[in-house]
Amino acid sequence: MKDFKYYTPTEVVFGEQSEEQVAQLVKKYGGTKVLVHYGGKSAERSGLLDKICGLLKEGDIDYVKLGGVVPNPRLSKAQEGIELCRWEGVDFILAVGGGSVIDSAKCIAYGVPYLGDVWDFYLGKASATEMLPVACVLTIPAAGSEMSEASVITNEEGDVKLGYSNDLSRPKFAIMNPRRTFTLPPYQTAAGVTDMMMHTMERYFTKDDDMDLTTDIAEAILRRMKTAVYDVMKDPENYRQRAQIMWGGSVAHNGLTGCGVSDDWATHQLEHELSGMFDVTHGAGLAAIWPSWARYVMHENLNRFVRFAVNVMDVPNDFTDPETTALKGIEAMERFYHDIGMPVNIKELIGRDITDEEIKEMTRKCSRDYTATCGQFKILKADDMEAIYKMARG
């Protein structure tokens, strides 16, 4: 069995009254001057931003605001934040939003005390030994960044999207009020659930069959997310089901589903190039790639795909024919993606046929000019990546 570390220090405050605690929590974790970091108009329109700022003010906590974070958050915005924090003497960063805003906040927090260029961390040229404390008020359950050690930033110069992981960046606290997710549109809700399920599946599909409890918990999360999203599609203001999804997004990616198993991440890396080239929603891109990845790699550990079919997708187990059972599981997942409005191939994702040249270009990028592999379940070389992209063209 694989040795593992599990480390999730984030204090989660979950529920309808959770926001009321924001000032008290900022103080508890040492914040005296806060950068309130957010995205676009929705945090303003919903009144959440005003509420949070009002609570900080009532708590006698000084703050400055910086909005304008976009999906696939940009390095330039983070650099703007770093300058602002230094100028204003900010000592605590509070992200109000989803994964993009939290990732941008983490990037700023790395940058403030660092003398060099914050992009160094993402390039692997430096490792952060200190950073400002980050916390969040989550509004979009999907990325899991509210408890994770990861952040992904896009450098507009060269359009390079890179991630950096460091335990220091796990948020000090995460306020989660499911009511704030009632207004998430169906497509974004479905893409979010697809993303969080994939965070679990990237760890679930492993050759390490001996950490049963992790697998059991992963299956419980996957089944529940599947059930909850159907109900939310019918009734966006279903608090109970919104709560399952919101909490599911955190436990899917805080490390719990990876304890004692090797994780894969090939689907994420293959999708990376798709969203880079076509600016599609990350979750939708994952749905477009996964069925082809699954069919391509399933023989590496067929047993896992049989388990997935039976325990997650409710496919009756044909004990005499594991391959058919496994394939029915993948087909059931495709039906699920369609049910919630997600694509199952690239054509459905981008609305046209992808060209051979585009596939070649994505393969080149994903393999870093044919030098790198991706994945663990099956280690994919450039040829494998191209084959999967071709299978996924639709």
Next chain:
Amino acid sequence: MKDFKYYTPTEVVFGEQSEEQVAQLVKKYGGTKVLVHYGGKSAERSGLLDKICGLLKEGDIDYVKLGGVVPNPRLSKAQEGIELCRWEGVDFILAVGGGSVIDSAKCIAYGVPYLGDVWDFYLGKASATEMLPVACVLTIPAAGSEMSEASVITNEEGDVKLGYSNDLSRPKFAIMNPRRTFTLPPYQTAAGVTDMMMHTMERYFTKDDDMDLTTDIAEAILRRMKTAVYDVMKDPENYRQRAQIMWGGSVAHNGLTGCGVSDDWATHQLEHELSGMFDVTHGAGLAAIWPSWARYVMHENLNRFVRFAVNVMDVPNDFTDPETTALKGIEAMERFYHDIGMPVNIKELIGRDITDEEIKEMTRKCSRDYTATCGQFKILKADDMEAIYKMARG
């Protein structure tokens, strides 16, 4: 849905190589002079104590040792530890052992910087605002103290056993090597699994039916513990199954299984008096009480007991007769307890009939002289407690 907090800052380092990191972890969390706290001879005999001390020495970390912690750890031993730590200038406490040793370590850590009597915290007369950092090398999976905020101490004067909970006391790190549990005798293994399953069940049996994901995860843990303990009974050196149990004990009690639900703890409180009066093993005492508690309270939320029967105990659901299904689940749990050598009533626990006087005395103590209730699923008054003890007499 109930709002909740989830906070588990402990860095878990799990696996066969985990002990090697002890010196590095102590340094990471600021320890320069360590109290190595342990129980009886087993830590010495197994070589674990020497190994840990050797690693600290290699890492140039100064330490003193204090052994002799007994099950149901005593206040006097903790007070001895407090004096020793002050005298030696200890700034970090490393527990090497199971729940009793960790709880004793927490008590010492509260006491060192406190000017008054550390028992004040357990009496509810004071609340700790600082304490020495505590960490552990776990050898007995059961109590869950390695990630929890709780500690239970027995004051020999008056034989009073009290608990104190404070997030400050969550261990900084927990080293868990399943191999160290190979030598745990069957009875202790079974009692440990019973305890950790009960930590989950105390939260699972709730009237809050709306936090589905928590319930799903609880069921996954319960099912896996049930399976793993059978295998370990047959083969005590089964690393894979020992690992499920070791990790299961932590996730059962670190808060995950309580997110968004009201917890009960009546079985624990009723057992408290049993182990107080007869000095029995805590886990065995829980097994002796639970079936009677379950039958007495099941109509408070029959649905939960049906779920438990079907999803945990593999009882076929008789949809026309939920009561029978629920009862069959309780009977299946009794068979499970017997299978692993646990009692299902007080007679089996103590080896003789319990007297009416003894039941009256336990009832008096559990109800704090007929003034207090226990439990949430059904709030138990003194009469209810007495009725459950009588049902459980066997």
